Amino acid sequence: MNSNHLLLEEPIRMASILEPSRPSYFPSMTKIVGTLGPKSRSVEVISRCLMAGMSVARFDFTWGDAEFHQETLENLKLAIKKTKKLCAVMLDTTGPELLVVNKSDQPIPLEADSFVVLTPDQEKEASSNLLPINFSGLAKAVKSGDTIFLGQYLFTGSETTSVWLEVSEVKGDDVVCLIKNSAVLAGTLYTLHVSQVHIDLPTLNDKDKEVISTWGVKNNVDFLSLSHTRSGQDIREAREYLSKLGDLSQTQIFAKIENVEGLVNFDEILQEADGIILARGNLGIDLPPEKVFLFQKAAVYKCNMAGKPAVVTRVVDSMTDNLRPTRAEATDVANAVLDGADAILLGAETMRGLYPVESISIVGKICGESEKVYNQDSYFKKTVKYVGEPMSHMESIASSAVFNFKIT
Structure with missing residues (x-):
């Protein structure tokens, strides 16, 4: 078996990788x-x-x-x-969407293995051990051991401002959490996500x-x-x-x-x-x-x-x-x-x-x-099999137009 035959069997020709990108x-x-x-x-x-x-x-x-x-x-x-x-x-x-409310806009350092309280009282100042949030039903939605994530990662992609929390206990409307990793919350907009827990908001x-x-x-x-x-x-x-x-x-x-x-x-x-x-x-x-x-x-x-x-x-x-x-x-x-x-x-x-x-x-x-x-051909065959035959009149016209355009 010669090398030319082997090249034809490859799904992507190695030589094509060195060709110029599409303009x-x-x-x-x-x-x-x-x-x-x-x-x-x-x-x-x-x-x-x-x-x-x-x-x-x-x-x-x-x-x-x-x-x-x-x-x-x-x-x-x-x-x-x-x-x-x-x-x-x-x-x-x-x-x-649940958000941490930091009215002061001051950076908030959070240390691993310490505790922080999530409270629905938005009048309180955000600090290293207290974070106001915009949802009053969190205490009813979570239980001990649940995972909570907060940070700007969802917006900026920076893990240095992401914090994983583990729910330790619920005290009234407040949720006490163990901080799993150290980070600094810098800025006003921080999202809060509770893993696999229904949030009773519209x-x-x-x-x-x-x-x-x-x-x-x-x-x-x-x-x-x-x-x-x-x-x-x-x-x-x-x-x-x-x-x-x-x-x-x-x-x-x-x-x-x-x-x-x-x-x-x-x-x-x-x-x-x-x-x-x-x-x-x-x-x-x-x-x-x-x-x-x-x-x-x-x-x-x-x-x-x-x-x-x-x-x-x-x-x-x-x-x-x-x-x-x-x-x-x-x-x-x-x-x-x-x-x-x-x-x-x-x-x-x-x-x-x-x-x-x-x-x-x-x-x-x-x-x-x-x-x-x-692989357009494979996609076309899968779609036809899924939709079933015969095709509708409009689908047939569209399919023929694309197929003929590809040939020309």
């Missing part, structure tokens, strides 16, 4: 969602993000007021006119409804990212609310899966939602790390078969502070595309990172290279 003026088919924020809200930077491949701009209402986001959106409109690049608008809700809260009915309606947003979606009923209620507003009846709802509840009810959520966002930041806390990739593969496959977009998050965290992604991150992006992901969502990398344009550019390049070796 940037051929954008990847995988869409890139960029979160706009402090480091990416000027007309100049947004214009460069659009040219680099961003096709959806995400506005995260976990932080910042409507005025701040409106100014950013107006800059996006100017950038779209300047670059002649289309870009959709996604409104990301807060949902039942998925679409009053603040979300106010933002949607004012900012969302005013700007006729294209997508609503429904944070912490836990059931199909969450989607139905959100859609009913949008339909009452009238102007947003055509807005698509993307369910953000962030916990085990969303995983357990995934099939009914997929049936109701227009698309799925795999929020791997929270998922990586609610699930054991070694299980996240299994959920990603299963969820993306289900989305592919249902014909609904799958969006993967948290891919190049290190680019928040670095010009290039790690090798593992680059491979992660590629594997997400090869799994069948339709879009990649960038959070802190573009919102407050040092290299928003470069993050979009390199992710786009990785997606493009992955698409070059994606």
Whole structure:
């Protein structure tokens, strides 16, 4: 058997790896969602993000007021006119998110093997042994031994500001926790996540409804990212609310899966939602790390078969502070595309990172290279088998158009 035959048997030709990457003026088919924020809200930077491949701009209402986001959106409109690049608008809700309240904005050092009390009394000052939170029902939701995570990791990707806590005891409305690792909480915005515990708060809260009915309606947003979606009923209620507003009846709802509840009810959520966002930041806390990739593969496959977009998050965290992604991150992006992901969502990398344009550019390049070796024939056969034959008239026309285009 000669070497030429061996090369033909390889799924990817080794020589092709040394060929030049696809030129940037051929954008990847995988869409890139960029979160706009402090480091990416000027007309100049947004214009460069659009040219680099961003096709959806995400506005995260976990932080910042409507005025701040409106100014950013107006800059996006100017950038779209300047670059002649289309870009959709996604409104990301807060949902039942638990936050640490640090009014003083002073750094809070937490020492391993010491104790800290989580209290719903937001009038108290945050300190190394007392942390006010925005949820009064935590004491009823947790028990001794439960794991609680808090920190800015979900936003910045920095483990130096992440803290793991173990519930020691419950005293009235307060929760006493053992600190498992030392860290310094620096800043005002810290999320708190309780592993695999139901939080009795509405998925679409009053603040979300106010933002949607004012900012969302005013700007006729294209997508609503429904944070912490836990059931199909969450989607139905959100859609009913949008339909009452009238102007947003055509807005698509993307369910953000962030916990085990969303995983357990995934099939009914997929049936109701227009698309799925795999929020791997929270998922990586609610699930054991070694299980996240299994959920990603299963969820993306289900989305592919249902014909609904799958969006993967948290891919190049290190680019928040670095010009290039790690090798593992680059491979992660590629594997997400090869799994069948339709879009990649960038959070802190573009919102407050040092290299928003470069993050979009390199992710786009990785997606493009992955698409070059994606097995379209295998995907087509799997889809046809799942959908069943005969195809509908419209599906047949679409399939023939794509097939003939590929041949030519």
